[in-house]
Amino acid sequence: xxxLFCKIISGDIPSSKIFENEFVYAFKDIDPQAPFHAIIIPKxxxxxxxxxxxxxxxxxxxIFVVINKLVKxxxxxxTGYRIINNCGKDGGQTVNxxxxxxxxxxxxxxxxx
Ligand code: 5GP
Ligand code: ZN
Numbered sequence: 285x286x287x288l289f290c291k292i293i294s295g296d297i298p299s300s301k302i303f304e305n306e307f308v309y310a311f312k313d314i315d316p317q318a319p320f321h322a323i324i325i326p327k328x329x330x331x332x333x334x335x336x337x338x339x340x341x342x343x344x345x346x347i348f349v350v351i352n353k354l355v356k357x358x359x360x361x362x363t364g365y366r367i368i369n370n371c372g373k374d375g376g377q378t379v380n381x382x383x384x385x386x387x388x389x390x391x392x393x394x395x396x397x
Pocket of ligand 1: 288297299300311312313314315316323369370376377378379
């Protein structure tokens with residue numbers, strides 16, 4: 285498996301972990317675009333949002349429950365934050381393992397570029 289994020293999950297590539305359980309792994313983005321910028325991924329390799337279906341969507345729901353807990357631990361649930369999924373070329377996806385960015389601790393602009 286040549287996937288960068290699968291290698292982060294296995295520990296073959298080091299990362300700064302912020303949370304892990306049986307299903308998901310969350311770590312700090314190597315090139316943070318906000319004071320808090322983390323990535324959360326399912327341990328199961330799913331390439332992108334295009335691959336989500338009734339059979340694997342529970343992991344997506346679980347990811348959002350974990351995000352809810354993390355933002356409360358970080359105390360950014362009141363100031364706010366942004367969850368981003370980039371899909372495909374036009375979406376700006378550069379790693380083909382589905383992932384959600386969690387960004388906060390600054391006021392984010394809208395719309396994105
Ligand atoms: P995408 O552009 O695919 O939505 O997001 C990929 C993200 O992964 C980028 O924000 C990028 O900085 C981050 N990233 C890429 N390679 C690594 C790495 O080796 N370690 C960590 N921690 N983040 C990475
Ligand atoms: Zn992968």
